[in-house]
Amino acid sequence: MGDMNVVKVEAYRNSFLKEVEANVEGGQWVKMCMQCGVCSGSCPLGSAWDHPPQELFMMIRAGKREEVLTSSSMWMCTSCYNCIVRCPRDLPITHIMHGLAHYAERLGLAPKNQPTRKFAKLFWNNLVKKGRVNELKLGVALYFMNGLVEGIKTALKMAPLGLNMLKTKRMNPLEYVGGHGIKDAAGLQAILKKARAIELAKAKKA
Amino acid sequence: MAKREYSFYPGCSSQKAASASNYQVSVNAMCDELDIKLNEIPDWNCCSASIGYAEGGELPRLALSARNMALSEKFNPGQDIVATCAACWLATRETKDRLNHEDALMKETNEALAAAGLKVAANQKVRHMVEVLIEDIGYEEMGKHVKKPLEGLKIAGYVGCQTNRPFGIDGESFENPKYLDKLVATLGAEPIENYEKKVQCCGGALAFSEPVKSQAMIKDIIEAAYDGGADMIVTPCPVCQMNVEVYQDQINAKYKTKFKMPVVYYSTLMAVAYGKSDKQAGLDGQIIKATQLEAITRR
Ligand code: SF4
Numbered sequence: 001m002g003d004m005n006v007v008k009v010e011a012y013r014n015s016f017l018k019e020v021e022a023n024v025e026g027g028q029w030v031k032m033c034m035q036c037g038v039c040s041g042s043c044p045l046g047s048a049w050d051h052p053p054q055e056l057f058m059m060i061r062a063g064k065r066e067e068v069l070t071s072s073s074m075w076m077c078t079s080c081y082n083c084i085v086r087c088p089r090d091l092p093i094t095h096i097m098h099g100l101a102h103y104a105e106r107l108g109l110a111p112k113n114q115p116t117r118k119f120a121k122l123f124w125n126n127l128v129k130k131g132r133v134n135e136l137k138l139g140v141a142l143y144f145m146n147g148l149v150e151g152i153k154t155a156l157k158m159a160p161l162g163l164n165m166l167k168t169k170r171m172n173p174l175e176y177v178g179g180h181g182i183k184d185a186a187g188l189q190a191i192l193k194k195a196r197a198i199e200l201a202k203a204k205k206a
Numbered sequence: 207m208a209k210r211e212y213s214f215y216p217g218c219s220s221q222k223a224a225s226a227s228n229y230q231v232s233v234n235a236m237c238d239e240l241d242i243k244l245n246e247i248p249d250w251n252c253c254s255a256s257i258g259y260a261e262g263g264e265l266p267r268l269a270l271s272a273r274n275m276a277l278s279e280k281f282n283p284g285q286d287i288v289a290t291c292a293a294c295w296l297a298t299r300e301t302k303d304r305l306n307h308e309d310a311l312m313k314e315t316n317e318a319l320a321a322a323g324l325k326v327a328a329n330q331k332v333r334h335m336v337e338v339l340i341e342d343i344g345y346e347e348m349g350k351h352v353k354k355p356l357e358g359l360k361i362a363g364y365v366g367c368q369t370n371r372p373f374g375i376d377g378e379s380f381e382n383p384k385y386l387d388k389l390v391a392t393l394g395a396e397p398i399e400n401y402e403k404k405v406q407c408c409g410g411a412l413a414f415s416e417p418v419k420s421q422a423m424i425k426d427i428i429e430a431a432y433d434g435g436a437d438m439i440v441t442p443c444p445v446c447q448m449n450v451e452v453y454q455d456q457i458n459a460k461y462k463t464k465f466k467m468p469v470v471y472y473s474t475l476m477a478v479a480y481g482k483s484d485k486q487a488g489l490d491g492q493i494i495k496a497t498q499l500e501a502i503t504r505r
Pocket residue numbers: 032033034035036037038039040053054057086087088089090091093
């Protein structure tokens with residue numbers, strides 16, 4: 001998708017705001033922000049955001065494309081919806097955060113080692129394969145997402161927790177081989193493929 | 207009383223031997239008592255919760271929920287869709303609202319669904335189980351079924367995020383919703399007044415990817431319950447339940463706390479108050495045993 005980034009830089013030379021409006025979920029709302037700061041004070045992980053939502057909106061208007069799209073900030077969103085119910089201008093802030101993260105990912109600009117980015121990708125791949133999420137496979141993949149040695153350390157640290165889940169029948173080791181899934185996984189994959197195709201065709205035009 | 211029927215979307219965490227399988231068990235016992243019939247949507251799929259966005263764009267994510275709605279319309283026509291999971295409810299309801307208001311999106315979604323021979327009209331209401339309880343059954347009726355009042359128990363109602371925002375339950379305030387407290391009182395227990403962390407985020411899916419930051423928030427949620435004198439925490443959300451219950455050992459190790467706070471579902475409390483067994487109430491699924499509830503089931 002690297003070339004997609006080049007295409008977009010060319011197309012929106014003068015206005016990152018326009019680029020966001022045309023390409024990011026909820027992006028057309030950004031210009032409505034009145035910079036009151038309520039959203040920034042609402043994020044549960046607020047202190048971990050380099051640029052809280054209000055600041056991201058300001059940076060978009062100021063054309064700070066690189067800084068916004070390579071930021072780890074929007075990946076800190078817990079989808080708590082505090083901001084949405086409080087924003088005096090009714091901005092769908094949660095969706096804009098997800099939208100910015102997705103757009104950055106699509107352009108290949110998202111920070112590679114951002115843990116929530118990695119988790120979100122694992123989650124999606126896990127779900128697309130069988131139509132339902134297999135918690136055990138997802139969990140194991142998650143432990144090992146930072147490499148083998150880290151993974152073994154994490155797995156050991158998490159072992160008592162896993163044992164608790166096992167004892168209370170809230171986890172099943174057999175899930176690892178077969179496990180939950182839907183009957184028409186092929187149909188679901190066809191739907192997702194088509195949806196993605198429609199979206200990419202529009203993205204090219206935007 | 208006539209049987210009430212709903213089109214049921216159970217969600218991934220409720221499956222057999224998954225993290226909230228005990229939630230499903232207690233929901234079944236509760237519905238049995240209240241004469242509610244849940245017709246599972248055949249071949250339902252994952253909604254991608256709120257974490258599918260890295261790979262899944264807007265339309266693919268909406269299509270996931272739209273497929274469930276299409277199957278529901280086809281196999282359970284005329285019934286409201288009911289979800290027990292906060293994230294499932296939110297994703298499905300958001301999809302319905304958007305499809306109802308955005309014609310272009312409706313068209314694109316149906317184009318995608320056609321790839322599997324499906325079609326969506328988005329004409330079924332999408333509701334959370336607690337809405338069914340409050341709006342269709344009502345506190346009074348729920349109270350009438352109580353056989354073993356939960357007398358003497360002090361319970362902190364932890365509402366969390368997604369069963370509260372952005373849609374709200376029963377028109378209550380986002381900052382101080384009362385429905386769990388009312389439910390606790392209906393069952394004969396004492397709700398913790400002014401439980402200050404009742405709508406605090408637990409980290410959601412970020413409990414996996416940002417464990418340290420999330421556990422700091424979870425610690426506050428539990429601490430505030432102890433401060434209010436709670437015997438246990440009750441929640442309507444499988445993500446909240448799991449996050450607040452299962453990391454207590456790790457939190458104790460890191461913060462030198464001595465937490466051992468049971469975290470149960472509203473449906474667990476209801477099943478116990480309705481005279482069901484430990485097993486039917488899903489109490490065997492507690493990692494931190496709810497011994498006071500076990501004492502009541504054995505009474
Ligand atoms: S709360 Fe709304 S208006 Fe205020 S800064 Fe945030 S997005 Fe802008």
